[in-house]
Amino acid sequence: MITFNYETDFTLENESSLENWIQKIILKHDCEEGEINYIFCDDAYLHKLNVEFLQHDxxxxxxxxxxxxxxxxxxxxxxxxxxxxxxxxxxxVTFLEELQRVMIHGVLHYIGFTDKTEEDQKEMTKQENASLLMLI
Incomplete structure (x- = not known):
């Protein structure tokens, strides 16, 4: 189950089509959808999490x-x-293009892709691009 939550005034206009797209990406990589929660927030909210949980200021x-x-x-x-x-x-790029890239980036991490090295970053970008093409 994929849910979309909002800690800001922003809301997605096309939740169901994005949910279907994310499900297709998960299945494409021979994985199974569990519970994925998207939480849309502002910089202050995410910065607090970054400091508290990852010790990144x-x-x-x-x-x-x-x-x-x-x-x-x-x-x-x-x-x-x-x-x-x-x-x-x-x-x-448009806001929507960047948002979709970031949304699928998180799921690709869960599937097993990383971006720690330059080579990993290239593969992640390749996977993001392939995923974005499936949205069209």
Whole structure:
């Protein structure tokens, strides 16, 4: 079950189509959907989590807490709408494009992709791009 929660005024307009898309990505990687909670928030909310749980005193666009059990995908994905908006401008893409990339990024982590090394980052970007094409 995929749920969308809001700690800010922002809301998604197309929850059901995004839910279907995320489910397709999970199945494509031979995994099973468990409970995935998206929490959309602002910079201050996510910064507090970053400091408290990860000891990182920086702003970030996403923090994901992975509770997956093997191939059963579970977790909480916190997304700063403010950071996504700023990053979209920096990367010269639409807000929606950047939001969708960040949303699937968290799920790809749960599936097993990482972004610790340059090589891992390239693979993650490749997986994000392939996933975004499945949304069209």
């Amino acid at each position: 920086t702003l970030t666009d996403i923090i994901s807490f992975d509770n997956s059990l093997g191939k059963l995908i579970n977790g909480d994905i916190f997304i700063s709408v403010e950071r996504v908006e700023d990053n979209a401008k920096d990367f010269k």
